[in-house]
Amino acid sequence: MSFLAPLALLVGLLVVLPILAHSLRKGKTAPIAFPAAHLVPLMSSTAKKRSRPEDPLLLGLRSLLVLALALLAASPLVQCSRLSLGRTDGASVSAALIIDDSASMRARSAGDGSRLQAAVAAASELLRTAQPGDAFSIVLAGAPARVLTPSTSDLGSVRQALERVAATDRETDVAGALALARGLQSEALHKERPLILLSDLAVVDLDRLDLKGVVVPDAGLRGPLQNCALLQAKRGADAVRVEVACTTKEALQGRLLQLKDGKGEALGPPQPAQDGSVSLPYASAGAGQEPLRVVLSRPAQEPLDHIPDDDSCSVLETAAQLTVGVRADQNTAGMKTGARTVLQTGIDALERGVRVETLSLLPDQVEGLKDYAALFIDDPSGFTPEVRDALERWIRSGGVGVVLLGPSIRRAQLGSGFSPFLTGAVAWEPSPSRGTNPKIPGALGPLTTTWSEIGATHRITIDAQPDRTLLATWDDGRPLVIEQTLGRGLALAVTLPSSVDESDLALRPAFLELLDYAIAESSLRRGASATRVGERWFTTAESRVVGPSGETEVKHSAASENGESRSYVEPALAGAYQITDGQGTMLRYAMRHPQEHIRQSPEDVAGRGVTPQGFQLSRVGISREVALLVLILSFFELCVRVLRRPKSDAILEQTAAYGPPSPSQRPGRGDLQKTAS
Amino acid sequence: MVFDSLRRRFAEELDSPLRVVAQKLAHGMSSGAHRALRKGSGIEFAGHRPYTPGDDLRHLDRHALLRHGRLLIREFHTDTERAIHLLADASSSMSHRGLDPLRPSKAERALLLAAALGFAGSGAGDRVGFSMVGGGEPSFAPPRAGREALERTISALELHDQRLRGTSASVPTPRSSNRAVLTASEITQRWLRTLDHLGARLPRGTVLFVLSDFLDWNPLLTDALVRICTRGRTVRALQVLTRDEVSFPFEGALRLVDPETGQEVETEAGAVRAQYQERLDALTRGVSGQLGAHGGLLFRHVTDEPIDSALYPLAWGVVR
Numbered sequence: 003m004s005f006l007a008p009l010a011l012l013v014g015l016l017v018v019l020p021i022l023a024h025s026l027r028k029g030k031t032a033p034i035a036f037p038a039a040h041l042v043p044l045m046s047s048t049a050k051k052r053s054r055p056e057d058p059l060l061l062g063l064r065s066l067l068v069l070a071l072a073l074l075a076a077s078p079l080v081q082c083s084r085l086s087l088g089r090t091d092g093a094s095v096s097a098a099l100i101i102d103d104s105a106s107m108r109a110r111s112a113g114d115g116s117r118l119q120a121a122v123a124a125a126s127e128l129l130r131t132a133q134p135g136d137a138f139s140i141v142l143a144g145a146p147a148r149v150l151t152p153s154t155s156d157l158g159s160v161r162q163a164l165e166r167v168a169a170t171d172r173e174t175d176v177a178g179a180l181a182l183a184r185g186l187q188s189e190a191l192h193k194e195r196p197l198i199l200l201s202d203l204a205v206v207d208l209d210r211l212d213l214k215g216v217v218v219p220d221a222g223l224r225g226p227l228q229n230c231a232l233l234q235a236k237r238g239a240d241a242v243r244v245e246v247a248c249t250t251k252e253a254l255q256g257r258l259l260q261l262k263d264g265k266g267e268a269l270g271p272p273q274p275a276q277d278g279s280v281s282l283p284y285a286s287a288g289a290g291q292e293p294l295r296v297v298l299s300r301p302a303q304e305p306l307d308h309i310p311d312d313d314s315c316s317v318l319e320t321a322a323q324l325t326v327g328v329r330a331d332q333n334t335a336g337m338k339t340g341a342r343t344v345l346q347t348g349i350d351a352l353e354r355g356v357r358v359e360t361l362s363l364l365p366d367q368v369e370g371l372k373d374y375a376a377l378f379i380d381d382p383s384g385f386t387p388e389v390r391d392a393l394e395r396w397i398r399s400g401g402v403g404v405v406l407l408g409p410s411i412r413r414a415q416l417g418s419g420f421s422p423f424l425t426g427a428v429a430w431e432p433s434p435s436r437g438t439n440p441k442i443p444g445a446l447g448p449l450t451t452t453w454s455e456i457g458a459t460h461r462i463t464i465d466a467q468p469d470r471t472l473l474a475t476w477d478d479g480r481p482l483v484i485e486q487t488l489g490r491g492l493a494l495a496v497t498l499p500s501s502v503d504e505s506d507l508a509l510r511p512a513f514l515e516l517l518d519y520a521i522a523e524s525s526l527r528r529g530a531s532a533t534r535v536g537e538r539w540f541t542t543a544e545s546r547v548v549g550p551s552g553e554t555e556v557k558h559s560a561a562s563e564n565g566e567s568r569s570y571v572e573p574a575l576a577g578a579y580q581i582t583d584g585q586g587t588m589l590r591y592a593m594r595h596p597q598e599h600i601r602q603s604p605e606d607v608a609g610r611g612v613t614p615q616g617f618q619l620s621r622v623g624i625s626r627e628v629a630l631l632v633l634i635l636s637f638f639e640l641c642v643r644v645l646r647r648p649k650s651d652a653i654l655e656q657t658a659a660y661g662p663p664s665p666s667q668r669p670g671r672g673d674l675q676k677t678a679s
Numbered sequence: 680m681v682f683d684s685l686r687r688r689f690a691e692e693l694d695s696p697l698r699v700v701a702q703k704l705a706h707g708m709s710s711g712a713h714r715a716l717r718k719g720s721g722i723e724f725a726g727h728r729p730y731t732p733g734d735d736l737r738h739l740d741r742h743a744l745l746r747h748g749r750l751l752i753r754e755f756h757t758d759t760e761r762a763i764h765l766l767a768d769a770s771s772s773m774s775h776r777g778l779d780p781l782r783p784s785k786a787e788r789a790l791l792l793a794a795a796l797g798f799a800g801s802g803a804g805d806r807v808g809f810s811m812v813g814g815g816e817p818s819f820a821p822p823r824a825g826r827e828a829l830e831r832t833i834s835a836l837e838l839h840d841q842r843l844r845g846t847s848a849s850v851p852t853p854r855s856s857n858r859a860v861l862t863a864s865e866i867t868q869r870w871l872r873t874l875d876h877l878g879a880r881l882p883r884g885t886v887l888f889v890l891s892d893f894l895d896w897n898p899l900l901t902d903a904l905v906r907i908c909t910r911g912r913t914v915r916a917l918q919v920l921t922r923d924e925v926s927f928p929f930e931g932a933l934r935l936v937d938p939e940t941g942q943e944v945e946t947e948a949g950a951v952r953a954q955y956q957e958r959l960d961a962l963t964r965g966v967s968g969q970l971g972a973h974g975g976l977l978f979r980h981v982t983d984e985p986i987d988s989a990l991y992p993l994a995w996g997v998v999r
Binding site: 032034035036037039040041042043044045189590646 | 728771772773775863892894923925927929931933934935936937939940942943944945946947950951954955958959962
């Protein structure tokens with residue numbers, strides 16, 4: 003314990019005063035005039051009692067009172083692990099609490115609460131150290147970042163808002179939350195306006211985050227994550243395809259996937275889980291009607307799973323038939339045995355029920371592509387600017403485009419390019435590699451190992467492609483399949499064409515896995531039945547939405563210039579949502595963000611510009627508690643005095659209430675007599 | 680409500696001039712003639728006595744003669760004027776008001792009662808005298824008839840009452856030089872002088888009203904008082920006490936100081952309450968018994984009681 007004004011502790015020396023007073027009063031009890039005193043027996047024990055200090059209980063209370071007052075005057079500060087608001091000069095502050103409510107904050111250690119609960123508890127602790135005049139705002143960092151409470155000094159409403167913070171399956175959007183919080187803080191009039199970030203910081207672009215001046219308390223939110231998550235499950239014709247993501251192989255050990263019906267009963271035997279796609283056989287006459295769930299079971303003890311909430315998911319129903327466009331040269335990419343191209347044959351082999359249309363030319367208007375959920379372009383020579391623009395707009399609107407580059411790039415016209423699939427220089431060169439590494443599967447799936455020894459003599463060499471995900475690589479590390487998310491869509495690029503003359507790429511199972519992946523993604527995007535958690539679904543104001551946690555609020559956007567406001571639903575939890583409006587009932591799905599469940603948080607954020615404020619041990623003033631102690635002691639002292647008061651005093655006080663007559667106030671009988679005479 | 684009623688009553692007693700209150704009290708009493716000490720030709724039967732030659736034969740009880748064959752003379756009280764003497768205790772102990780400063784002190788109550796008796800006696804044609812013990816030099820005014828004698832007595836009582844106004848028994852301190860602290864022996868001597876003086880001076884048939892707390896009383900004083908009960912004289916005594924002196928309501932450790940003698944007693948109230956009350960009752964019984972044996976009477980009056988409850992027993996010798 004330390005003190006703000008240690009000299010004030012000298013006040014504690016005054017404790018000798020009550021001791022002295024009580025000691026002096028021993029044997030000096032106020033004498034009472036009593037004419038019959040000589041008739042009262044003397045008691046020697048009374049004299050003995052008077053040798054002790056009078057009323058030890060009162061003496062103790064009064065001594066404690068003096069000591070507590072001295073403590074209060076010294077303004078005690080205790081060193082504790084509580085979080086507290088740092089303030090200089092005692093001025094009030096305006097703090098923005100940025101609480102990450104993304105899916106990664108659901109992680110919990112064994113026996114402990116989740117990271118989100120720890121963050122809320124830390125925010126509550128900070129609120130407890132608030133003083134009158136302090137203002138708080140709460141910004142939630144789950145995508146999209148949003149303001150839960152604008153800056154207010156009404157701490158009660160802030161506490162109530164804190165109680166409403168719930169776990170979600172959102173993606174982390176710390177950057178957006180920081181921007182929102184900075185905007186709020188810019189309007190505050192306080193001198194000190196700290197941004198307090200309560201997040202595990204499990205974000206993709208941590209290095210790009212501007213954390214300068216942001217207070218990042220060590221509230222136990224970061225730590226190694228071990229988790230396996232079911233990202234999505236989609237029903238096919240005779241199987242349910244499940245996407246599983248795990249942080250490590252250890253997290254996957256011994257885990258099984260089980261398909262269950264709406265009543266929770268198992269359908270078929272469990273299948274061993276694996277990182278990536280797993281197909282669970284399922285055939286039912288009522289396929290497409292019965293709601294299904296997939297559960298990722300966990301052995302009793304091991305392995306540890308920090309986010310048990312993502313171990314089950316609803317199975318997506320894809321009833322609408324998708325249309326897939328294929329632009330391929332029959333001469334180079336055609337089958338020797340028929341008139342169909344390799345791509346068309348592969349898509350048909352998937353038996354996903356999609357309709358395949360062949361495009362002779364790529365349209366240069368986005369309207370020409372709007373009917374397609376996916377588009378496969380084989381060995382293009384390049385895209386004109388108009389085509390590139392149409393393709394990008396189409397992909398951003400939810401299309402999935404796959405381009406397989408080949409030797410035709412050598413015939414590229416001036417001004418053509420491969421955007422939005424690739425940027426930078428592209429070259430068709432001899433390949434030093436024979437294929438993928440047969441031992442290391444790519445992110446596309448375990449079948450990518452079948453692309454080893456594919457006999458490619460040449461391949462497309464591309465520059466480094468930032469912001470793109472490698473789904474498969476050559477064994478020399480060069481990209482074979484890369485992916486980029488653009489808006490709601492997906493753009494995939496393969497550095498080999500489908501032509502069997504160039505390589506065995508299209509003849510290996512991994513090629514079908516690639517096609518299936520692209521079509522599955524397109525069905526989620528263009529089918530409009532599934533989106534990621536946090537993405538808005540526009541609906542009508544009268545809609546009733548029932549989600550995994552019950553009825554979900556239909557929100558309304560701010561009115562536009564023409565006064566119109568759009569109603570929407572922002573799913574915060576993964577799962578199926580039933581939307582009922584005037585036109586009927588439809589089912590939509592909110593899917594988990596893949597990386598959100600497996601991304602590790604940084605161990606240390608030092609050196610990233612955060613305020614080097616040690617919040618582990620803070621000096622917290624306890625003057626308020628001491629003042630309360632003083633009040634309690636005063637109350638007890640008063641109670642003891644009242645209880646110990648002699649009855650005679652009580653009688654005197656009773657008569658005093660009527661005002662005892664004093665000689666000066668009352669006319670004497672003699673005076674009146676004189677006046678009368 | 681009861682407290683308010685008492686408060687108004689006490690305020691009236693304290694705020695009005697002594698003679699006004701006393702006259703009011705005296706008018707409330709029936710102002711009949713006293714019975715004379717001597718038996719004579721009155722109308723109230725006083726008893727029988729054997730016939731002696733020379734007695735008036737009109738008083739011979741013929742029924743007794745016929746029934747018992749004895750000559751008995753019927754005697755009757757003779758209505759006549761007689762002397763009454765008022766002896767009031769004005770010592771320091773009588774200044775005690777008790778725990779309630781609103782109530783009159785014992786001395787104030789005693790002086791008021793004495794004045795009321797004086798008015799009543801004078802109204803009945805009695806001679807009224809006055810003595811006071813304590814509060815300065817002993818004073819003595821022999822019983823005299825007439826308005827001037829009554830005025831002298833009432834004036835003396837008023838003078839003492841004015842001195843007592845607003846004072847209360849307090850603990851004597853070395854600085855309180857105006858208050859003389861007496862020893863028990865000195866108090867006894869003072870009382871003895873007064874009582875012996877009265878015994879010698881009071882005329883035959885005088886009714887002596889003694890108004891005191893009798894707290895400093897001892898057998899010597901009782902004997903002196905009893906000696907007055909001769910020559911047809913009667914003593915009617917009123918022990919005036921405060922409520923705390925009767926009930927001893929204190930709690931816990933106490934330091935009690937006798938305001939008259941300065942005697943200090945440290946005690947534990949709860950432990951000695953019963954013993955104190957026993958001692959007080961024994962003291963009262965001792966005086967009452969001695970007086971009763973000689974035709975006297977002793978009543979106890981507590982200052983928080985209505986004054987009537989003390990006045991009537993004093994005047995008629997019975998409790999109404």
